[in-house]
Amino acid sequence: MTEEVATFVAADYAVFGVMLALSASIGLYYAYKDRQGKEGVQGYLLAARQMNFFPVAISLALSFVSAVTVLGVPAEIHFFGSMYVWVIVAVVWVAPVVAEIYIPVFYRLEITSAFEYIEMRFNRATRLLSTFIFLIQNIMYIGIMIYAPALALSSVTNFNLWAAVATIGIVCTFYTTLGGLKAVIWTDVFQGLVLLVGMIVTLAVSVTSVGGFNKVWEACREGGRIDFINFQTDPRYRNTFWSMVIGLGFLWLSVFGTNQSQVQRYLSCKSEYEAKKGFYVGVIAAIFCLGLSYLTGFVTYAYFKDCDPLASGKISEPDQILPYMILLIFNNQPGLPGLFVAGLFAGCLSTVSSGINAMACVTVKDFIQPFVGWSQRVMTWVSKGMVFLFGALCIGFAILASTLGGVLQASLSVLGLVGGPLLGLFSLGITFPCANSPGAISGLILGISLSTWIYIGSTIYAPLPKFMGFKSLSIDGCAVANVTNNYTLTTMGSTDVMTTTVSTTTAAVRPPIAEFYSVSYAYYAAIGYGATLICGLVVSLLSCGYRERKNVDPRLILPLLDHKMFCWLPSKFRRFMWCGVSHEKDFDEEKPVKVKDISLKSISPLNVDEAKVNGDVSSPDPPPYPNSNGFSQKSNFSDSERSLPGVAVQENGETNQAFSMEDERSPI
Incomplete structure (x- = not known):
């Protein structure tokens, strides 16, 4: 294995620059096309509800397969083994639930903001509280999305990390502000193509450099990376069948079922049928890209099985392992490192643009429009101003994202902390007629408080190494003489470090509550969902919600057993x-x-x-x-x-x- 690391040359910068320029030009095109503003706020925020299923499907797929997926999933496979593959099963059971329950309710109400449903079902106070919580979550999440590819770019080139952060944020904010949701969705189509080509080329070249899939499989089997059998029911174990299928299943249910970024795409379709078709096609595309990321993770281990770059000190963060391998295998192929980085940025720009557009949408619809009587033209300009403002805020939070650890677990943790309780809130309203406003607010506050409390506790008392499932690394094949076996690895999502030698005194002083904090990050969404739902039901029943159930508008309740699959x-x-x-x-x-x-x-x-x-x-x-x-x-x-x-x-x-x-x- 050669140790000559490629550097960015003119061809790489050209590929990267073309991707950014084309992304920005799509925003300019739609800004010019819709310059008259005849479609008003609906045209800007919902693409006038005239989108076909295909571009929406690609846009939805990129919500799942972001830059964090491209960087984080291979690192997850490399350092923790193959249990993360079970996420595909979670996606499979989540898909019909979203398509048959949440999409119909939102689409038929003809709303713009998902939180309009909360006011219809409960009251305005609950709507404003949930909207505010969503904004906080999304700013944090998008900050991580911006930081991830910037980290990759700075680790493989001499490009400054914070200059890369600014580049992503500025370009994304630019075309989103100008073109609205149409620009976001059609830019996603272009960026999805760039990301897919980059992933396929990376996988093909890296597999060839290792010697083929047979050698990759053999190396991973010998190194313990082929590990699909872990049915531990103890929630402290980081990656098990249950944490991946159930825990992360609820997380992705919250993302695709009730997250404004996705709901906005459903509502932009011409019909409910188009929305469902776009969602299902997007899920299939996401599973395909996720499979490419899994395979890439296996290849990275096979490539570094005898000299791990993290253990030998060649990289400082787990998420840098894939960019480092790219620079090694593309050493004499100018333009390909640029294609890889362009793919990373494409995935990032898609997530960021849809996120800031969604935040602008809920801010205008939930906090501004109900209280003013401005014209459609004025509200369109206000929406553009909100896009610009949230773009700037997300760039600022990207600076803080560097302290959150590995990007995959950090992003999933942030999504779970708020996504689970919000999913519980929507589910409470959709499926339980007896739920009322006191129950909704109480459940939401308890759900977020509980999941946040667990997360903060986990940063103080990191899970014990036996629960992490960290796989062994080898440096036997390293040519560097001063490499030491006493390496440290920052546990993804934790501020503590895990070393090869664990202090017994540290374990002895752990209080009993530390075991509660050790619950896997994968369960954060499920815990928040369950706490919100249970508390909401109990408080609703105690506050006479059952007596008021007949006054609920039937449009806001979905009778689950009336579905054709239960006709028997x-x-x-x-x-x-x-x-x-x-x-x-x-x-x-x-x-x-x-x-x-x-x-x-x-x-x-x-x-x-x-x-x-x-x-x-x-x-x-x-x-x-x-x-x-x-x-x-x-x-x-x-x-x-x-x-x-x-x-x-x-x-x-x-x-x-x-x-x-x-x-x-x-x-x-």
């Missing part, structure tokens, strides 16, 4: 599970429909003369209005209108024959 359940049981909320579903065609001052023996637009205005009589219910999701939908008609398809009902009891034979029921 008895109708009476499914109706019972509505908990008193009427969802307008026809279970019994013989049930009489009561209409004020009107009785019809046979309802039909052709025999209205047979109606007798003498009281209530029986009439078959109108058929339910089905939808693509398999759930029944609530009609927008009033009670009197809803009862008589084809007949107009007047307050004085008279009837007028309808001029249309069609039932005008419309979906939510």
